Amino acid sequence: MEKTKITGRDQNIDRQQNGSGLTVIVPAYNEGACIQDTIKSIQGQTVPPAEIIVIDDFSSDCTGETARSCGVTVLRPPSNTGSKAGAQNFALKNVHTPYVMAIDADTTLAPDAIEKLLPALDDPNIAAACGFVVPRRVKTLWERGRYIEYIFAFTFYKQIQDYYGKPLISSGCFSVYRTAILKANNGWSTRTMAEDMDLTWSFYHAGHGVRFVPEAVCYPIEPHNFHFMSKQLRRWSHGFVQNVKLHWKQVIDIPVLRSMVAVALFDATVASLAYMILLPLLAILVSPLFLLAYLIDVPAMVIPVLYKAIQRKEVGLALTSLPGFLVLRLVNGVFLLKALWLEIVVNKPLMVYEKGH
Amino acid sequence: MTVGLPGTGIGGIFYILLAVCMPVKEFCRTLKGRTNLKRWFFVALQMLFVFGVIAAMWSELWLLNKSLVLLWGTLKVNGPMIMVDQTFRQTKVMAIASASASFISLTFVITGVHVLRFFVHRGRRRNLTAPKSQPAFQILNPPSFTPGVTQWKTPSVLNQAPSAA
Structure with a gap:
């Protein structure tokens, strides 16, 4: 049987052609002023994600409407989840791709950020x-x-x-995560003020x-x-x-x-x-x-x-x-x-x- | 987020020592055939940082030394020679003392971690060999810290009642 060596470059080309297998979740609470820039920077990636989910965590401003107008999935919990980790966990139930990325609502990405980051999970x-x-x-x-x-x-x-x-x-x-491992960890914990360090x-x-x-x-x-x-x-x-x-x-x-x-x-x-x-x-x-x-x-x-x-x-x-x-x-x-x-x-x-x- | 105060304390020396160990670690990887040129380039860059940091510190101390000698020479004519001379010696002592204190502290901290680890392991072994009447599983995984439910608020609504939360 012939053995084929798959290089990182091949995998990147494969991701560009067949999809990244990635869902990006953006927790947002009253981020109407900057959510559009964040979504645009995700949509403009060289390796675009399969889905972008914005969690409008019971915002009192136009966060939800602005995100929806950008053509992404918007989830709104029945009440404020209490923290960024809570909002991210609310969206995690709806993630079915092998990888999931969490980005703050006030954070934009360099155009090749996802392309550079994903190979680390190979x-x-x-x-x-x-x-x-x-x-x-x-x-x-x-x-x-x-x-x-x-x-x-x-x-x-x-x-x-x-x-x-x-x-x-x-x-x-x-950060990007392997969804199965993240779910096995019960998502992001709300027990500390630094959920990223905890995770x-x-x-x-x-x-x-x-x-x-x-x-x-x-x-x-x-x-x-x-x-x-x-x-x-x-x-x-x-x-x-x-x-x-x-x-x-x-x-x-x-x-x-x-x-x-x-x-x-x-x-x-x-x-x-x-x-x-x-x-x-x-x-x-x-x-x-x-x-x-x-x-x-x-x-x-x-x-x-x-x-x-x-x-x-x-x-x-x-x-x-x-x-x-x-x-x-x-x-x-x-x-x-x-x-x-x-x-x-x-x-x-x-x-x-x-x-x- | 970053932790602590970058550049201060023993953190700087700790990371410089970790960088200094990199070539040795990479050499071991090379012997096992688990390295490549990119990794060696990375190690070389970190070593360059280390040399740069040491050179910068050395230059700074040299400049400080020269400035104080110059200052001492100038003030000697005018009078307060003893005071400046004393200050100059203090600076040298301060530099040596702070470097030594950092190394001693780092050794103390790293050793302390291993001593703590020894006692934690000994405690675990004791718990494992405890009589069956004691619930060993409870001792093995104690809920050491649970702050409770958090609230996510913007600064503007901090003083209002948590209606949504």
Whole structure:
């Protein structure tokens, strides 16, 4: 019998000709202003999905009508599901394709994002794959801070995590999943504020793999002011601590991931305390030179950031955005400490899912 | 989402060490015939980042050193020599101390995880060999954390009654 070798390129051509076997679900709550851009970017993919389902989660604006006018399937639950995970689970029952992709309603995709991301699932043990995230608007201080944070983390940290087979999170704003494995996991859990982290760690615990594909790019809208940024940071910080509390006994048995989580937890606690308390004290009591510690790692961070910025032809944007990042990480430290205090010491878990914009 | 504060604390050193281990890991894969040029290119790029990061940090400290020497030389003429000299020594001490502290902390954290793992495993083994009167399955999978039902609200309706939720 003649053996035929199927290459990744052949599979991509096959997907373009015979369909991707993919359903895209877009949870949306009062996203009338940006849902159209999201749908258009999905419809314009080089490998289009078999179906696009928008979950109009009991919105009070024109989200449902706008989505319907774009020619996609719109589902509206009888009442608000309570969270993004709840809305996604509502749609999951209607997914019958082998793959399912979750995209935030404020996130647009690069035209070849699905084409680049899907091959990661050719390995049957891979349960999920996520792409590179770049903020769509980079104007305010907070958007600039987030731009540097993403560029650095996705160019350096996440690529190393993927090399060792353990991306810390399959980003909730743009990820593709193997439907059977996702359904076996009962979809997205609503027990934490970071359902993407919860799902990723659950996959690892069940023995599945997760991939990060830097070539697949998405563009979410990030919080543009402190008011909205604080809501997102609160949710993420609490979500991280909640997931550590929930999964630590399982994570401790997963090589590499356990070290990544331990290091992240240590930095969230000790580095934040050092930034917030120790350094100001040393600067006052010993020498003002200790204030240099806030900037000491900037040249190190600039290397991966500049590499990506040169690729994206955004060197000027990257360099002028660095001060925003320095501010953002200070604020991030405050939220992490507060989350650790409330979740672990006071035992007051965050249970209200507040949107970032 | 990203976790923690990129660039701060021991995270940076941890990921640099992981990157440094990549060529060794890739070499082992090569011996088993499980690699390709694309993977080696990726490893080379990460190593380039590592060298770039180290070079950038080294240059920064060198520049800082030179600036302080210059500052020391200028201020020596005017008077407060002792104070600047002391500050200069403090900077050197601070750089060495912070690097050492980061490495020691990282070692402590990684070792701590393995010690914790040892105790968790020992606890599990004890539970497995517990008398049959004890329900071992309940101890094996404790519901360690269940915050409850969440509510999804936009900021504008936060102060209103949760009518839809």
